[in-house]
Amino acid sequence: MVKLDVITTRGGDAGETSLGDGTRVRKDVLRIEAMGAVDEANAVLGLLRLQTAGDAAIDPILARIQNELFDLGADLCVPGEGGARLRLEAAQSARLDAEIAAQNAELPPLTSFVLPGGTPAAAMAHLARTSIRRAERLVVGLAAAEALNPEAVRYLNRLSDLMFVLSRRLNGNGTGDVLWVPGATR
Structure with missing residues:
Protein backbone atom coordinates (compact mmCIF):
# COMPACT_ATOMS: atom_id res chain seq x y z
CA MET A 1 0.00 0.00 0.00
CA VAL A 2 1.12 3.53 -0.66
CA LYS A 3 2.07 5.72 2.28
CA LEU A 4 2.86 9.38 1.65
CA ASP A 5 4.09 11.28 4.70
CA VAL A 6 6.02 13.96 2.84
CA ILE A 7 4.58 15.54 -0.30
CA THR A 8 7.32 18.08 -1.02
CA THR A 9 10.53 16.09 -1.48
CA ARG A 10 12.41 18.61 -3.65
CA GLY A 11 13.56 15.63 -5.75
CA GLY A 12 12.07 17.15 -8.88
CA ASP A 13 13.48 20.65 -8.47
CA ALA A 14 16.12 20.01 -11.14
CA GLY A 15 13.54 18.81 -13.68
CA GLU A 16 13.79 15.08 -12.99
CA THR A 17 11.49 12.53 -11.41
CA SER A 18 11.65 8.85 -10.45
CA LEU A 19 9.93 6.01 -12.25
CA GLY A 20 8.40 3.12 -10.33
CA ASP A 21 11.61 1.11 -10.67
CA GLY A 22 13.70 3.95 -9.19
CA THR A 23 15.17 5.17 -12.48
CA ARG A 24 15.55 8.96 -12.61
CA VAL A 25 14.35 10.61 -15.83
CA ARG A 26 13.71 14.12 -17.09
CA LYS A 27 10.16 15.33 -16.56
CA ASP A 28 9.76 15.99 -20.29
CA VAL A 29 10.46 12.45 -21.54
CA LEU A 30 7.65 10.72 -23.42
CA ARG A 31 6.85 8.30 -20.58
CA ILE A 32 6.30 11.16 -18.13
CA GLU A 33 4.26 13.08 -20.73
CA ALA A 34 2.05 9.99 -21.21
CA MET A 35 1.66 9.50 -17.47
CA GLY A 36 0.77 13.18 -17.07
CA ALA A 37 -1.85 12.99 -19.82
CA VAL A 38 -3.45 9.96 -18.13
CA ASP A 39 -3.47 11.89 -14.84
CA GLU A 40 -5.07 14.89 -16.57
CA ALA A 41 -7.73 12.67 -18.13
CA ASN A 42 -8.47 11.30 -14.68
CA ALA A 43 -8.93 14.85 -13.36
CA VAL A 44 -11.38 15.61 -16.18
CA LEU A 45 -13.30 12.46 -15.24
CA GLY A 46 -13.47 13.86 -11.71
CA LEU A 47 -15.18 16.95 -13.13
CA LEU A 48 -17.53 14.74 -15.17
CA ARG A 49 -18.44 12.88 -11.98
CA LEU A 50 -19.56 16.18 -10.46
CA GLN A 51 -22.04 16.40 -13.33
CA THR A 52 -23.24 12.79 -12.98
CA ALA A 53 -23.27 12.43 -9.17
CA GLY A 54 -26.97 11.58 -9.09
CA ASP A 55 -26.86 9.14 -12.00
CA ALA A 56 -26.80 5.65 -10.50
CA ALA A 57 -26.08 4.09 -13.93
CA ILE A 58 -23.11 6.27 -14.92
CA ASP A 59 -21.35 7.54 -11.79
CA PRO A 60 -20.28 4.08 -10.53
CA ILE A 61 -18.75 3.35 -13.94
CA LEU A 62 -16.78 6.58 -13.79
CA ALA A 63 -15.66 5.89 -10.21
CA ARG A 64 -14.27 2.50 -11.27
CA ILE A 65 -12.59 4.02 -14.33
CA GLN A 66 -10.84 6.63 -12.18
CA ASN A 67 -9.28 3.81 -10.18
CA GLU A 68 -8.35 2.01 -13.38
CA LEU A 69 -6.64 5.14 -14.70
CA PHE A 70 -4.52 5.16 -11.54
CA ASP A 71 -3.73 1.50 -12.31
CA LEU A 72 -2.71 2.60 -15.80
CA GLY A 73 -0.44 5.26 -14.31
CA ALA A 74 1.16 2.60 -12.13
CA ASP A 75 1.55 0.39 -15.20
CA LEU A 76 3.19 3.18 -17.20
CA CYS A 77 5.56 4.22 -14.42
CA VAL A 78 7.41 0.89 -14.57
CA PRO A 79 9.13 0.30 -17.94
CA GLY A 80 8.56 -2.97 -19.78
CA GLU A 81 5.62 -5.20 -20.56
CA GLY A 82 5.55 -7.73 -17.74
CA GLY A 83 6.86 -8.06 -14.26
CA ALA A 84 5.32 -8.30 -10.85
CA ARG A 85 4.04 -4.71 -10.86
CA LEU A 86 0.44 -3.66 -11.33
CA ARG A 87 -0.52 -3.97 -15.01
CA LEU A 88 -3.79 -3.39 -16.84
CA GLU A 89 -5.44 -6.61 -17.92
CA ALA A 90 -7.51 -7.58 -20.96
CA ALA A 91 -10.57 -8.02 -18.73
CA GLN A 92 -10.60 -4.28 -18.02
CA SER A 93 -10.77 -3.42 -21.73
CA ALA A 94 -13.38 -6.15 -22.24
CA ALA A 121 -22.58 16.71 -18.42
CA ALA A 122 -22.41 15.74 -22.12
CA ALA A 123 -20.00 18.59 -22.84
CA MET A 124 -17.81 17.39 -19.95
CA ALA A 125 -17.92 13.82 -21.35
CA HIS A 126 -16.69 15.21 -24.68
CA LEU A 127 -13.87 17.01 -22.88
CA ALA A 128 -13.01 13.74 -21.13
CA ARG A 129 -13.04 11.96 -24.51
CA THR A 130 -10.62 14.42 -26.07
CA SER A 131 -8.35 14.35 -23.04
CA ILE A 132 -8.29 10.56 -23.14
CA ARG A 133 -7.53 10.64 -26.89
CA ARG A 134 -4.51 12.86 -26.21
CA ALA A 135 -3.30 10.43 -23.55
CA GLU A 136 -3.82 7.60 -26.04
CA ARG A 137 -1.71 9.36 -28.69
CA LEU A 138 1.14 9.79 -26.21
CA VAL A 139 0.90 6.17 -25.05
CA VAL A 140 0.91 5.01 -28.70
CA GLY A 141 4.10 7.02 -29.21
CA LEU A 142 5.61 5.49 -26.10
CA ALA A 143 4.66 1.99 -27.27
CA ALA A 144 6.42 2.67 -30.59
CA ALA A 145 9.57 3.74 -28.75
CA GLU A 146 9.83 0.98 -26.14
CA ALA A 147 8.21 -2.16 -24.76
CA LEU A 148 4.86 -1.44 -23.17
CA ASN A 149 1.85 -3.38 -21.94
CA PRO A 150 -0.38 -3.53 -25.06
CA GLU A 151 -3.47 -3.23 -22.85
CA ALA A 152 -2.52 0.39 -22.12
CA VAL A 153 -3.32 1.50 -25.67
CA ARG A 154 -6.34 -0.79 -26.02
CA TYR A 155 -7.84 0.46 -22.73
CA LEU A 156 -7.51 4.14 -23.64
CA ASN A 157 -8.99 3.52 -27.10
CA ARG A 158 -12.03 1.81 -25.59
CA LEU A 159 -12.34 4.43 -22.86
CA SER A 160 -12.57 7.32 -25.33
CA ASP A 161 -15.28 5.41 -27.21
CA LEU A 162 -17.19 4.95 -23.95
CA MET A 163 -16.96 8.70 -23.25
CA PHE A 164 -18.50 9.41 -26.66
CA VAL A 165 -21.38 7.02 -25.99
CA LEU A 166 -21.87 8.44 -22.49
CA SER A 167 -21.97 11.96 -23.94
CA ARG A 168 -24.92 10.88 -26.07
CA ARG A 169 -26.61 9.21 -23.11
CA LEU A 170 -26.12 12.41 -21.11
CA ASN A 171 -27.73 14.35 -23.97
CA GLY A 172 -31.12 12.75 -23.40
CA ASN A 173 -30.18 9.48 -25.07
CA GLY A 174 -29.07 11.36 -28.17
CA THR A 175 -32.12 13.63 -28.48
CA GLY A 176 -30.04 16.62 -27.35
CA ASP A 177 -27.00 15.85 -29.50
CA VAL A 178 -25.66 18.84 -31.38
CA LEU A 179 -25.15 17.55 -34.92
CA TRP A 180 -22.57 18.81 -37.38
CA VAL A 181 -24.09 20.42 -40.45
CA PRO A 182 -21.42 20.32 -43.17
CA GLY A 183 -20.94 23.68 -44.86
CA ALA A 184 -23.61 25.34 -42.70
CA THR A 185 -21.83 28.68 -42.63
CA ARG A 186 -21.01 28.97 -46.34
Whole structure:
Protein backbone atom coordinates (compact mmCIF):
# COMPACT_ATOMS: atom_id res chain seq x y z
CA MET A 1 0.00 0.00 0.00
CA VAL A 2 1.12 3.53 -0.66
CA LYS A 3 2.07 5.72 2.28
CA LEU A 4 2.86 9.38 1.65
CA ASP A 5 4.09 11.28 4.70
CA VAL A 6 6.02 13.96 2.84
CA ILE A 7 4.58 15.54 -0.30
CA THR A 8 7.32 18.08 -1.02
CA THR A 9 10.53 16.09 -1.48
CA ARG A 10 12.41 18.61 -3.65
CA GLY A 11 13.56 15.63 -5.75
CA GLY A 12 12.07 17.15 -8.88
CA ASP A 13 13.48 20.65 -8.47
CA ALA A 14 16.12 20.01 -11.14
CA GLY A 15 13.54 18.81 -13.68
CA GLU A 16 13.79 15.08 -12.99
CA THR A 17 11.49 12.53 -11.41
CA SER A 18 11.65 8.85 -10.45
CA LEU A 19 9.93 6.01 -12.25
CA GLY A 20 8.40 3.12 -10.33
CA ASP A 21 11.61 1.11 -10.67
CA GLY A 22 13.70 3.95 -9.19
CA THR A 23 15.17 5.17 -12.48
CA ARG A 24 15.55 8.96 -12.61
CA VAL A 25 14.35 10.61 -15.83
CA ARG A 26 13.71 14.12 -17.09
CA LYS A 27 10.16 15.33 -16.56
CA ASP A 28 9.76 15.99 -20.29
CA VAL A 29 10.46 12.45 -21.54
CA LEU A 30 7.65 10.72 -23.42
CA ARG A 31 6.85 8.30 -20.58
CA ILE A 32 6.30 11.16 -18.13
CA GLU A 33 4.26 13.08 -20.73
CA ALA A 34 2.05 9.99 -21.21
CA MET A 35 1.66 9.50 -17.47
CA GLY A 36 0.77 13.18 -17.07
CA ALA A 37 -1.85 12.99 -19.82
CA VAL A 38 -3.45 9.96 -18.13
CA ASP A 39 -3.47 11.89 -14.84
CA GLU A 40 -5.07 14.89 -16.57
CA ALA A 41 -7.73 12.67 -18.13
CA ASN A 42 -8.47 11.30 -14.68
CA ALA A 43 -8.93 14.85 -13.36
CA VAL A 44 -11.38 15.61 -16.18
CA LEU A 45 -13.30 12.46 -15.24
CA GLY A 46 -13.47 13.86 -11.71
CA LEU A 47 -15.18 16.95 -13.13
CA LEU A 48 -17.53 14.74 -15.17
CA ARG A 49 -18.44 12.88 -11.98
CA LEU A 50 -19.56 16.18 -10.46
CA GLN A 51 -22.04 16.40 -13.33
CA THR A 52 -23.24 12.79 -12.98
CA ALA A 53 -23.27 12.43 -9.17
CA GLY A 54 -26.97 11.58 -9.09
CA ASP A 55 -26.86 9.14 -12.00
CA ALA A 56 -26.80 5.65 -10.50
CA ALA A 57 -26.08 4.09 -13.93
CA ILE A 58 -23.11 6.27 -14.92
CA ASP A 59 -21.35 7.54 -11.79
CA PRO A 60 -20.28 4.08 -10.53
CA ILE A 61 -18.75 3.35 -13.94
CA LEU A 62 -16.78 6.58 -13.79
CA ALA A 63 -15.66 5.89 -10.21
CA ARG A 64 -14.27 2.50 -11.27
CA ILE A 65 -12.59 4.02 -14.33
CA GLN A 66 -10.84 6.63 -12.18
CA ASN A 67 -9.28 3.81 -10.18
CA GLU A 68 -8.35 2.01 -13.38
CA LEU A 69 -6.64 5.14 -14.70
CA PHE A 70 -4.52 5.16 -11.54
CA ASP A 71 -3.73 1.50 -12.31
CA LEU A 72 -2.71 2.60 -15.80
CA GLY A 73 -0.44 5.26 -14.31
CA ALA A 74 1.16 2.60 -12.13
CA ASP A 75 1.55 0.39 -15.20
CA LEU A 76 3.19 3.18 -17.20
CA CYS A 77 5.56 4.22 -14.42
CA VAL A 78 7.41 0.89 -14.57
CA PRO A 79 9.13 0.30 -17.94
CA GLY A 80 8.56 -2.97 -19.78
CA GLU A 81 5.62 -5.20 -20.56
CA GLY A 82 5.55 -7.73 -17.74
CA GLY A 83 6.86 -8.06 -14.26
CA ALA A 84 5.32 -8.30 -10.85
CA ARG A 85 4.04 -4.71 -10.86
CA LEU A 86 0.44 -3.66 -11.33
CA ARG A 87 -0.52 -3.97 -15.01
CA LEU A 88 -3.79 -3.39 -16.84
CA GLU A 89 -5.44 -6.61 -17.92
CA ALA A 90 -7.51 -7.58 -20.96
CA ALA A 91 -10.57 -8.02 -18.73
CA GLN A 92 -10.60 -4.28 -18.02
CA SER A 93 -10.77 -3.42 -21.73
CA ALA A 94 -13.38 -6.15 -22.24
CA ARG A 95 -15.53 -4.62 -19.49
CA LEU A 96 -15.36 -1.27 -21.33
CA ASP A 97 -16.47 -3.04 -24.54
CA ALA A 98 -19.49 -4.47 -22.71
CA GLU A 99 -20.36 -1.08 -21.22
CA ILE A 100 -20.10 0.60 -24.62
CA ALA A 101 -22.46 -1.99 -26.12
CA ALA A 102 -24.95 -1.71 -23.25
CA GLN A 103 -25.00 2.10 -23.26
CA ASN A 104 -25.11 2.34 -27.06
CA ALA A 105 -28.00 -0.15 -27.37
CA GLU A 106 -30.44 2.50 -26.15
CA LEU A 107 -29.25 5.22 -28.53
CA PRO A 108 -30.64 6.03 -31.97
CA PRO A 109 -28.23 5.63 -34.89
CA LEU A 110 -26.29 8.72 -35.87
CA THR A 111 -26.98 10.53 -39.13
CA SER A 112 -24.13 13.04 -38.68
CA PHE A 113 -21.06 13.64 -36.58
CA VAL A 114 -21.79 15.04 -33.11
CA LEU A 115 -20.40 18.39 -32.02
CA PRO A 116 -19.22 18.61 -28.41
CA GLY A 117 -22.01 20.21 -26.40
CA GLY A 118 -25.58 19.78 -25.32
CA THR A 119 -25.98 19.40 -21.58
CA PRO A 120 -23.14 20.39 -19.24
CA ALA A 121 -22.58 16.71 -18.42
CA ALA A 122 -22.41 15.74 -22.12
CA ALA A 123 -20.00 18.59 -22.84
CA MET A 124 -17.81 17.39 -19.95
CA ALA A 125 -17.92 13.82 -21.35
CA HIS A 126 -16.69 15.21 -24.68
CA LEU A 127 -13.87 17.01 -22.88
CA ALA A 128 -13.01 13.74 -21.13
CA ARG A 129 -13.04 11.96 -24.51
CA THR A 130 -10.62 14.42 -26.07
CA SER A 131 -8.35 14.35 -23.04
CA ILE A 132 -8.29 10.56 -23.14
CA ARG A 133 -7.53 10.64 -26.89
CA ARG A 134 -4.51 12.86 -26.21
CA ALA A 135 -3.30 10.43 -23.55
CA GLU A 136 -3.82 7.60 -26.04
CA ARG A 137 -1.71 9.36 -28.69
CA LEU A 138 1.14 9.79 -26.21
CA VAL A 139 0.90 6.17 -25.05
CA VAL A 140 0.91 5.01 -28.70
CA GLY A 141 4.10 7.02 -29.21
CA LEU A 142 5.61 5.49 -26.10
CA ALA A 143 4.66 1.99 -27.27
CA ALA A 144 6.42 2.67 -30.59
CA ALA A 145 9.57 3.74 -28.75
CA GLU A 146 9.83 0.98 -26.14
CA ALA A 147 8.21 -2.16 -24.76
CA LEU A 148 4.86 -1.44 -23.17
CA ASN A 149 1.85 -3.38 -21.94
CA PRO A 150 -0.38 -3.53 -25.06
CA GLU A 151 -3.47 -3.23 -22.85
CA ALA A 152 -2.52 0.39 -22.12
CA VAL A 153 -3.32 1.50 -25.67
CA ARG A 154 -6.34 -0.79 -26.02
CA TYR A 155 -7.84 0.46 -22.73
CA LEU A 156 -7.51 4.14 -23.64
CA ASN A 157 -8.99 3.52 -27.10
CA ARG A 158 -12.03 1.81 -25.59
CA LEU A 159 -12.34 4.43 -22.86
CA SER A 160 -12.57 7.32 -25.33
CA ASP A 161 -15.28 5.41 -27.21
CA LEU A 162 -17.19 4.95 -23.95
CA MET A 163 -16.96 8.70 -23.25
CA PHE A 164 -18.50 9.41 -26.66
CA VAL A 165 -21.38 7.02 -25.99
CA LEU A 166 -21.87 8.44 -22.49
CA SER A 167 -21.97 11.96 -23.94
CA ARG A 168 -24.92 10.88 -26.07
CA ARG A 169 -26.61 9.21 -23.11
CA LEU A 170 -26.12 12.41 -21.11
CA ASN A 171 -27.73 14.35 -23.97
CA GLY A 172 -31.12 12.75 -23.40
CA ASN A 173 -30.18 9.48 -25.07
CA GLY A 174 -29.07 11.36 -28.17
CA THR A 175 -32.12 13.63 -28.48
CA GLY A 176 -30.04 16.62 -27.35
CA ASP A 177 -27.00 15.85 -29.50
CA VAL A 178 -25.66 18.84 -31.38
CA LEU A 179 -25.15 17.55 -34.92
CA TRP A 180 -22.57 18.81 -37.38
CA VAL A 181 -24.09 20.42 -40.45
CA PRO A 182 -21.42 20.32 -43.17
CA GLY A 183 -20.94 23.68 -44.86
CA ALA A 184 -23.61 25.34 -42.70
CA THR A 185 -21.83 28.68 -42.63
CA ARG A 186 -21.01 28.97 -46.34
